[in-house]
Amino acid sequence: MNSFMLSRENFDKIRQEILLTWPTGKDLSLEEGIAYQKQIPPEKNFAVAMRQASENKETLIQPRAGVALIQDHIKLLQYLETEGGADLLPTTIDAYTRQNRYQEAAVGIEKSLQARTSLLNGFPAVNHGLAGCRQVTEAVKSPIQVRHGTPDARLLAEITLAGGFTSYEGGGISYNIPYAKKVPLQKSIDDWKYVDRLVGIYEENGVRINREPFSPLTGTLVPPFVSHVVAIVEGILALRQGVKSITLGYGQGGNLFQDLAALISLKNLAREFFAREGFDDYELTTVFHQWMGGFPEDEAKAFSVISWGASVAVLAGADKVIVKSPHEAMGIPTKEANAQGLKCTRQAINMLRDQVFPIGRKHQAEIDQIEKEVRCIMNAIYRLGNGDVEAGVIAAFAAGAMDVPFAPSVHNQGKILPMRDNEGFIRVFNKGNLALDDEIMDYHRGKLEERAAAEGRQVCFQMVTDDIYAISKGRLVGRPK
Amino acid sequence: MNSFMLSRENFDKIRQEILLTWPTGKDLSLEEGIAYQKQIPPEKNFAVAMRQASENKETLIQPRAGVALIQDHIKLLQYLETEGGADLLPTTIDAYTRQNRYQEAAVGIEKSLQARTSLLNGFPAVNHGLAGCRQVTEAVKSPIQVRHGTPDARLLAEITLAGGFTSYEGGGISYNIPYAKKVPLQKSIDDWKYVDRLVGIYEENGVRINREPFSPLTGTLVPPFVSHVVAIVEGILALRQGVKSITLGYGQGGNLFQDLAALISLKNLAREFFAREGFDDYELTTVFHQWMGGFPEDEAKAFSVISWGASVAVLAGADKVIVKSPHEAMGIPTKEANAQGLKCTRQAINMLRDQVFPIGRKHQAEIDQIEKEVRCIMNAIYRLGNGDVEAGVIAAFAAGAMDVPFAPSVHNQGKILPMRDNEGFIRVFNKGNLALDDEIMDYHRGKLEERAAAEGRQVCFQMVTDDIYAISKGRLVGRPK
């Protein structure tokens, strides 16, 4: 037990309140949940699957999927498992539940029953409660994870972990800044302490639950160092609460070499900072997200983006890849479209899994660059927090020393403006108040000037807009017409 | 005029005979053909397009397509141009015409009219004659090429070049060994001398026609050095007849690094041997073929193969890529499926075009390896031909010093057995009588032993079979189940 760990007393106090926020929480027993988890076979445990993938140098594939009604959700997951060949399953939670609007979710369930199709963009796990969750987790053969975007995910965690899910996505920063508007960072970090502690309690009772911070953030031109800082900080916060199985991620940027460098540096950096915090007893794995920004509408083009993401994931040696579908630009995919994304991904992975990417000098330089940037921000965080990463990260967001592009939260300054350089690497155009030193900014600026020269225009805001649309309009760098 | 050039006298003599082999040849005038070509605008000239692509470091995209009837063929090409966004157009010739079976082609046209759909696997250009070809070439905006597989392509060349096509695929080796059973190599090489000379005559009259040897050969586990040797020899044979615009190609092998090395070495090697033959006045460009072996049937998986091929093409800096469709495993694609292949390819190219692949030491070693192998075979060819590449290549095929895997021709020994190594590089398992020295074979053998060890089985013939099926079954290396 470290000094940051939420005490059992405080935990229990919060727990009592939390369980009362919706009727399905009322009778939950932690002991019964642990007992239930204990009889789940290891081949259905997410943490085991991730560890094995890492040991065997495999890249597992996982879709996103969730619909309003239990039976439909089960059919969907079974289809993705058998027809789609998914290694790992999700349960994506609807957006009302993510905002703790269980009443609205109830309306969504009702309307979905009437419409005979899902009017919710995910599975309202809290409304369906423990029994509903267990129906789902028992109906599938693969490890299954809760994927959401919930600033206050305490009740959801209580219900879904007792319900048999063995992995839980999110974190106090990554499920706030991109997903909320007004939730203070301290509030979401505190609420996620509870979630991590819950996982820690399961761990201490012999049940390993996998935790995965959500790295892609806004999915839009996020420079690797930005998402790496969030991943590392959330990793530390989780470790402090006794979490042992951590999957850190990275959302595809688009340039092969930057993406490789990002995934390689992520593991190095995490180990470095976890050690600095005194942690050495954990399982660290990685996840790569196929392109998280705007997709092309044309399905043939979407397949190309999917396949390219899969290729980079496996060349970079990610332990898992989150898969998009050819419907991405248009709407939540049908089960068929979702399975197509999985098949396309599987083919790419299998064609590339045996190919070893030799890391040359130029690649190493890009790895070094990302590491330098992350250390620069992390040092500012430690400085602002007087040595404590939690206080530091909150202060850093407030000061803009840490900043996520295009995020909706008012607690994020949003002054950083990212932009692609001439080869498509994501660089920083406007650093706002980001704690990046001059040497780093000179490097970025130099790279952006190369692009400006090639395009015969000044480095300008229009380039950012062009870059946002680029992939969906069929390019990487948003060149002028 | 070099000593290998077919004399005008001989050319004319052959021409007279050839034009009489089918009624549509009878009234052809070379002068009128040249005059017709001269009024084709440069933006429709294939040689110009290839040169510009190379200068601008672009990768152009071209589908395969051909149906029995003129109007349908035009509609197909226009669709691929507008909807598919093809940069370059093809006219794929049907298999009866390829074997000079114009009578059978006529039956195919007849039956296609009755069936209201194409029963031929291509456009029977000889039967449709000069007027038919001009209808086609005039109906499109892009440069257009004849793509076929014809050992004796003399009449086809006369008709299609006068008909306004500005590029002609094939060669005396590449359109014999993989496409015929009993045609002697000397015969097809002589017949292609005529074709190249015809192109040379157009050239001397101010009309540049692009020539493209067919490099993928059997499309099945062809090691780079094998197709490179054919490409280089056919390049020399074409240059000898006055051809100036040459596009050499390579069919995707599947391992990114071998494919990169192959495309890079191809240009170096061609320049080296062209210089050795005394040629320096030519335009050399490259074409990359997306995976030419058995495709997966599932369309989502096929998209993955297509996208991966496109990615490698652009990373390798090919000037053009030949595009497959999601229907590949099943049948000649509909125009929609063909356009989907193009769109998927375009997306990949545009996402990757700005990304510069740094060639590190390990990549260079693979380039060197291919160069060593090609020089080894080329030296044997020169030796066997007493210094002449034409006599040498015929002798080399006869002796098996040069050998194409899985080819149908009885004039090819077919003793070479290729196989993938542990990283998916195509190596030589059984060299038959191939003129590869021991050092090279030791290298290959060593690489194959690595795979055998990894799979816990001996290097064996079953691996070859497994590798043939691999991509279509969703992998690169055919591992045991």
Next chain:
Amino acid sequence: MINVVLGVIGFDCHSVGNKILEAFFVESGFKVTNLGVMVSQEEFIDAAIETDARVILVSSLYGHGEIDCAGLREKCIEKGLENILLYVGGNLVVGKTPPDEVERKFLKMGYDRVFGPDCELEKVVELLNGDLEAKKDCD
């Protein structure tokens, strides 16, 4: 200058398109009140009244548009905004759906114009200027 109110309705957090829309409408000469993401129907209406806006631009990306957008027209009328234009755009329903089907649904709810995620913003502004002109004549 014409006042427009902009925002992403419901519990939708998609902020990227919202930022681009703001930039685009400002550049096109409108006075934009951008409420950002997660905007309730009431907030839209209050802002429209406060700024005397001629149009409300509603975004919904996350799929709950059908639920979140219903009733806005009625509430506008209730609050005396009889003449206000209601534009809605984004990924309005759950799942890939033919655009005309989506359009029908939202026209029926009382929206004046309905846009998919692929809409060209230049065209939107053109339509808006036309609609504003037409409204003027009605006034």
Next chain:
Amino acid sequence: MINVVLGVIGFDCHSVGNKILEAFFVESGFKVTNLGVMVSQEEFIDAAIETDARVILVSSLYGHGEIDCAGLREKCIEKGLENILLYVGGNLVVGKTPPDEVERKFLKMGYDRVFGPDCELEKVVELLNGDLEAKKDCD
């Protein structure tokens, strides 16, 4: 040992599958006469007569199967091969076509079994052994 004749019909040059089929049928215990690619109907029949084959395995990959394969059954009967089994497989028609449609076409032409490019060779041999057994009973 049972004799089979194997080849790729018409002007079709696809030789890879042919080599694999030869290896597979040899391994499965048949005596295979492989005529290779570009085989005419007459060559198939002559070889079948010469080797006293019980089955002809016809491949067509290149799309002209419909034209090339028509009439083989009639010619077999003409030449006294009344009892021979005719198997055909590959990409039999031009264009992606539902397998049952292709099957119907070729059954009508007189082929006993029709296979797509995805057929499992183990299954083919199983079916063949069954068919040969059944034929024996008829003899």
